[in-house]
Amino acid sequence: MREENIILRAENITKKFAGVTALNQVSLDVHRAKVNVIVGENGAGKSTLMKILSGVYPEYEGTLLLNGEEVNFSSPKDAMGRGIAIIHQELNLIPYLSITANIFLGREIVDSFGMLDFKKMNQITKALLARLECNVPPNTLVAKLKVGQQQQVEIAKALLEEAKVVIMDEPTSAITDAEVEVLFRIIATLKEQQVSILYISHKLDELFRIADRFIGLRDGKMVGTIENIDQAKKEDLIRLMVGRDIKNLYVKEDLPLGEEVLRVEGISLPKHTIKSEYLVKDVSFNLRRGEVLGIFGLMGAGRTELLETIFGLHSKTMVGNIYIDGQEIKITSAMDAVANGMGLVPEDRKADGLVLQMPVFKNVSMASIDQIVKNGLLNSGLETDLAKKYISNLNIKTSSPGQKSENLSGGNQQKVVLAKWLATTPKILFLDEPTRGIDVNAKNEIYHLINNLAKEGLGVLVVSSELPEIMAICDRIIVMGASRITGVFSQKEATEDKIMNAAIL
Numbered sequence: 122m123r124e125e126n127i128i129l130r131a132e133n134i135t136k137k138f139a140g141v142t143a144l145n146q147v148s149l150d151v152h153r154a155k156v157n158v159i160v161g162e163n164g165a166g167k168s169t170l171m172k173i174l175s176g177v178y179p180e181y182e183g184t185l186l187l188n189g190e191e192v193n194f195s196s197p198k199d200a201m202g203r204g205i206a207i208i209h210q211e212l213n214l215i216p217y218l219s220i221t222a223n224i225f226l227g228r229e230i231v232d233s234f235g236m237l238d239f240k241k242m243n244q245i246t247k248a249l250l251a252r253l254e255c256n257v258p259p260n261t262l263v264a265k266l267k268v269g270q271q272q273q274v275e276i277a278k279a280l281l282e283e284a285k286v287v288i289m290d291e292p293t294s295a296i297t298d299a300e301v302e303v304l305f306r307i308i309a310t311l312k313e314q315q316v317s318i319l320y321i322s323h324k325l326d327e328l329f330r331i332a333d334r335f336i337g338l339r340d341g342k343m344v345g346t347i348e349n350i351d352q353a354k355k356e357d358l359i360r361l362m363v364g365r366d367i368k369n370l371y372v373k374e375d376l377p378l379g380e381e382v383l384r385v386e387g388i389s390l391p392k393h394t395i396k397s398e399y400l401v402k403d404v405s406f407n408l409r410r411g412e413v414l415g416i417f418g419l420m421g422a423g424r425t426e427l428l429e430t431i432f433g434l435h436s437k438t439m440v441g442n443i444y445i446d447g448q449e450i451k452i453t454s455a456m457d458a459v460a461n462g463m464g465l466v467p468e469d470r471k472a473d474g475l476v477l478q479m480p481v482f483k484n485v486s487m488a489s490i491d492q493i494v495k496n497g498l499l500n501s502g503l504e505t506d507l508a509k510k511y512i513s514n515l516n517i518k519t520s521s522p523g524q525k526s527e528n529l530s531g532g533n534q535q536k537v538v539l540a541k542w543l544a545t546t547p548k549i550l551f552l553d554e555p556t557r558g559i560d561v562n563a564k565n566e567i568y569h570l571i572n573n574l575a576k577e578g579l580g581v582l583v584v585s586s587e588l589p590e591i592m593a594i595c596d597r598i599i600v601m602g603a604s605r606i607t608g609v610f611s612q613k614e615a616t617e618d619k620i621m622n623a624a625i626l
């Protein structure tokens with residue numbers, strides 16, 4: 122690669138946190154006007170590296186060169202001023218400001234009287250949004266936008282600063298398939314405009330669509346690159362990430378099923394705003410011990426709302442009946458659900474699953490107080506042992522059980538939420554997108570774990586929007602479309618075509 126085609130170079134970058142070396146002598150090049158993809162397992166150091174490149178962490182060892190010139194960014198603003206923008210997984214917009222106000226925050230245009238020139242700012246915003254195929258009026262409040270559109274606003278912000286390098290950290294984790302297509306077109310246009318992209322994602326299929334090259338990180342070290350994408354196979358990518366082949370990507374064991382553990386009949390959930398419309402409409406199914414039942418649907422199909430309704434989170438507005446072990450029960454809160462042997466691993470781990478400020482061991486034990494209280498006193502030995510067991514079983518990468526949960530990598534935070542619910546030893550487990558943000562190796566581990574839970578007699582209900590995942594791990598698949606059930610398939614009958622056709626009914 123000729124020097125002028127390298128926009129950004131990292132030389133021997135080391136970053137240490139208390140007790141953890143997140144990056145160890147990492148050297149790599151970012152190629153100009155290419156999609157440079159960073160791959161690696163959970164905790165490999167990808168996000169830490171992106172944060173150094175974008176000025177979030179000004180303190181590190183080693184050297185950064187931008188267009189051959191040494192740089193040291195003191196803040197994200199400083200990096201942005203030098204043409205490096207980052208689009209974080211959790212978007213950073215202010216919901217109750219307009220798109221224009223968000224885009225121009227801190228660099229507002231004023232007219233000759235010193236007044237904010239909204240006309241001009243709206244015009245520029247409109248033009249930026251048009252470049253991104255987003256036709257929403259610039260004065261729309263950000264709170265009213267879908268996640269995909271909010272991401273487009275973040276990209277528009279980067280374009281306004283004429284960013285030369287745009288860093289995207291798992292940009293497709295919360296957007297619809299249609300929005301992913303728009304994002305990929307935007308990336309292609311940015312490349313034509315000589316913008317360089319640094320991209321992180323665990324979705325291997327999408328990476329093959331957009332990557333120009335792969336850079337592998339493992340345990341904080343740079344392990345190599347794949348430059349010749351056309352000839353690369355999925356196995357090559359997995360080897361780069363994990364350091365070995367993962368043979369036999371998981372397929373569910375065919376286990377004998379036990380008695381019915383859960384049955385729901387006629388579950389409906391009206392919308393708060395318009396009572397004649399429904400988020401969940403007349404859903405009935407049963408779940409047996411040892412069964413892994415999948416719920417597939419496109420975004421907005423009502424899958425998450427269905428799980429929440431059964432779990433007692435909408436008890437005031439729901440209708441329908443719930444039976445556990447053949448007995449009808451009324452569940453009016455999450456506490457009721459837990460007392461009746463249910464566990465729910467939610468989709469949004471930061472909002473619903475994890476207290477980020479708390480150490481790992483507290484998050485693990487939080488829903489299992491009865492197991493760690495002896496004679497009315499909390500037994501901290503039992504509490505730590507419980508955490509250690511799950512840290513080991515789920516292979517959670519943390520410097521110690523006492524580490525603050527917010528310091529764990531995204532994928533490892535997800536595993537802590539899973540541990541919290543497994544520790545309650547439920548008989549019915551709801552998993553909502555359990556492997557979002559989880560690397561290919563850990564995904565396999567989680568699939569085996571689900572299988573083992575089923576073997577022990579749990580009934581498992583899994584919501585997933587990844588078709589290959591749902592087809593590999595479930596005995597039976599319910600498809601939802603427009604708030605109702607539109608198809609049910611056994612693992613043997615299910616094909617991608619049949620499931621997709623039912624989902625878009």
Ligand SMILES: Nc1ncnc2c1ncn2[C@@H]1O[C@H](COP(=O)(O)OP(=O)(O)OP(=O)(O)O)[C@@H](O)[C@H]1O
Binds near residue numbers: 139531
């Ligand atoms: N602020 C922090 N304090 C302590 N340790 C940290 C901090 N930030 C990251 N780490 C640790 O550094 C390592 C690398 O984390 P990083 O978030 O960069 O991984 P990642 O490759 O982005 O993982 P994922 O795919 O799960 O998002 C992990 O072991 C993590 O626990």
